Amino acid sequence: DVKVTQSSRYLVKRTGEKVFLECVQDMDHENMFWYRQDPGLGLRLIYFSYDVKMKEKGDIPEGYSVSREKKERFSLILESASTNQTSMYLCASTARQGNLDYGYTFGSGTRLTVV
């Protein structure tokens, strides 16, 4: 069964800490995404990557950075965690094949609390 695995289901961090959220996919997908999910706001795109070492900002990149050193792994980094970054974080991946839609696979989410 193909998977997108997020390393932590729940995470509690202190304000000012550097936080790493890890996402690994086993489908050889080119595209990977990090979304943030908040009540009443839906899912908002933070960053995405369409190839190793390639990245593009999404709609809310402030306070975040990403790393993609290997095709299967896409990391979200909170440089200095703040309480307003308390949220659910979802990782997703999809293949890139012309204009065909191969569908998205999502991880189960990491609920991050910054105290």
Added chain:
Amino acid sequence: AQTVTQSQPEMSVQEAETVTLSCTYDTSESDYYLFWYKQPPSRQMILVIRQEAYKQQNATENRFSVNFQKAAKSFSLKISDSQLGDAAMYFCAYRNLRWETSGSRLTFGEGTQLTVNP
């Protein structure tokens, strides 16, 4: 930039009844995909149904169907014979047809929490 709006934060339906969830979107593109995703308490996002904008026929998947009105930029989801397992958060989402870099991203609505009453 594309936007997706779901104006119903919460909806409820009796088991075995029919419910319709609303979604509107805005885009200047002529070719794109629209999706409905379901997120149960397990948090796993599950694709419910997909519509290609160039297809005039409304998509159907078993008890789930859509009413796609391209000119009105409306994309509603109808769930027939509702079951307790349909209770979840439902998200409407948009993607451009073209796949060049940012074209592969999904833009989501705010979500509608569906409750199914026994």
